[in-house]
Amino acid sequence: MKDHRGGGETSDSNFVAEQKEFLLKSLQELDQELESGNLSSDDHDMLVRRYTRELADIAESEKAVSSGQPPKKGYRTKALLWSLGVVLLGVVAGITVSQTSGDRSEGESITGSIRKSVNTQISEAQMLLGNRDRWGEAIEIFDQVLEVQPSNVEAMTYRSWLNYQSGADADIQISAWEEVLVLEPSYPDALVFISIALSNEGRYSQAATYLDELRSSPVREDILGIVQQRGLYGEVYGEARYPTILEKPEPSLQDLQLEPDIGLEAANYLLLSDKDERTVSAIKIYRAIIADFPTHPEALSREALLLWQTGNPTLSDRAVDQLNLAVLENPNNLEALLSRATVRAGFDPVGACSDLESINAIFAASDLTPEIQFSIEKVRNAAGCS
Known part of the structure; x- marks a missing residue:
């Protein structure tokens, strides 16, 4: 499919539409093959991820067609654009495996009256995440998914994220993410979103607890990109540990409950803040790192x-x-x-x-x-x- 996106072929709107229809149809048929036992769960998951990535590329191609501009080669779709302007890169991963909600008869359109599969609905909602004007449609799709699967953590997580970005009550969305984390304690998307919301509310100690959980497990690249672009580690841990930094003349890493890499981010955040003790606070963190790691190059250099x-x-x-x-x-x-x-x-x-x-x-x-x-x-x- 990538060959079609090279050169000038992506300007063919019919080709884009046909590929989109093919992939959506294929997603539904994957569910049917899984249910009938003709496809293993591992193969099903792998193919769903592959087709979802292709659908994301199609969404970019459609956008390019409508604007008259060629899509960027090798484009990684924009998953979300949150209210403070940070671009969150990467296709939403970890799609919940579901059973087919309905069967498609011969000749019946995938967009007809039959109930679409959960995977298909999730994929359609994903394609709307980068377009703020269509967030309402995405929320409606997530609502439909939750009617069929009330415990679908992806639909719960991203519905609340879109509601949050649209100005809905923060506490309600935080409660929704807390419910998600009861169902799946290490779900990284929910851990990041609840940390962002708590941070924006000034509830840094609570946010740090969720980031601790995030750091205790392997993190996907797209989620790590969100954290890094948002500067979430530096802000949350810098603010959460600031009282301890002020209180103790020579705090240790153990006192601060920080690892060296996170300590460096917290120090950088504090240096750029408007706090009265910002420079002293950063130096205290650097010295805490040096006390445990005497030859740490970044801590030595930055304090120097x-x-x-x-x-x-x-x-x-x-x-x-x-x-x-x-x-x-x-x-x-x-x-x-x-x-x-x-x-x-x-x-x-x-x-x-x-x-x-x-x-x-x-x-x-x-x-x-x-x-x-x-x-x-x-x-x-x-x-x-x-």
């Missing part, structure tokens, strides 16, 4: 940069020593090398240029983000590197 920025000679010397340790113990770490080059540019341009040469030798330009490349050029100019 904050110390250097004070302009205090004693703290500046400490910053240089700390950066030297970070590079000595982690000679191939980009952040350690670039942080030391940044500091060295002001008093040791030869050393700064040497660090940049190391970066150039270790990393291909394509591996570096535009922001990193900009920082490298800034240091290069400051140090006068050739």
Whole structure:
């Protein structure tokens, strides 16, 4: 099917419509094959996921046809666009396996009067998630699914998510997600959505409890992308642990109930906040990480940069020593090398240029983000590197 999406063939609206009809029909027939015993449960699940991905691509093609623009090659469909403007990437996964709700007679249209299968309805609703103007239709479909399967966690979860984004009462949607998590405690979609809602309500400690559960299990890439783009770990854990950070002069990771990677995100969030103790709070987190992991490159580098920025000679010397340790113990770490080059540019341009040469030798330009490349050029100019 991907061959058809290359070149100019995607402009053929008839082709797009035919492919959509074929896939919807195939989804219903998969349910029938499962029910008759001609298809194993594993094969059924695999094919449902495959056809659902293809339907998502079709939805993008239809959008391109209507706008006169060719669809992007290799496009991963936009699953949701939440109210704060964060694009949530990835096709909704983990579709609940269901029995066929009705049989299609020969010659009878899949969009006829017969009851559609739950899988077909879920797929149709998924295709509407990226279009805010059609959220009402998606909610109606989820309602229909829940009439047949009252405990369908996907329909429950996404109906509440659309209601939440549409301005419905937050507490009602939070209660719905709590019900989902009683049925399926590790369902990642519900864990993320309830964490977002609780965070928006300022209920950070509760949100942290659900994120703890999310982190205790393998997480799909699309769900991880939601968390990362939203900055959810940093916000929730930064806010939830802030009172402890203020209370204790030298909190440990155990006191903060943080792992190093989450601690770094919490520190970054606090640094960008408007809190009075934002810099001190970040330093406390970095030192908690260093106490347990003395050669941690990111914690060493980030604390060193904050110390250097004070302009205090004693703290500046400490910053240089700390950066030297970070590079000595982690000679191939980009952040350690670039942080030391940044500091060295002001008093040791030869050393700064040497660090940049190391970066150039270790990393291909394509591996570096535009922001990193900009920082490298800034240091290069400051140090006068050739």
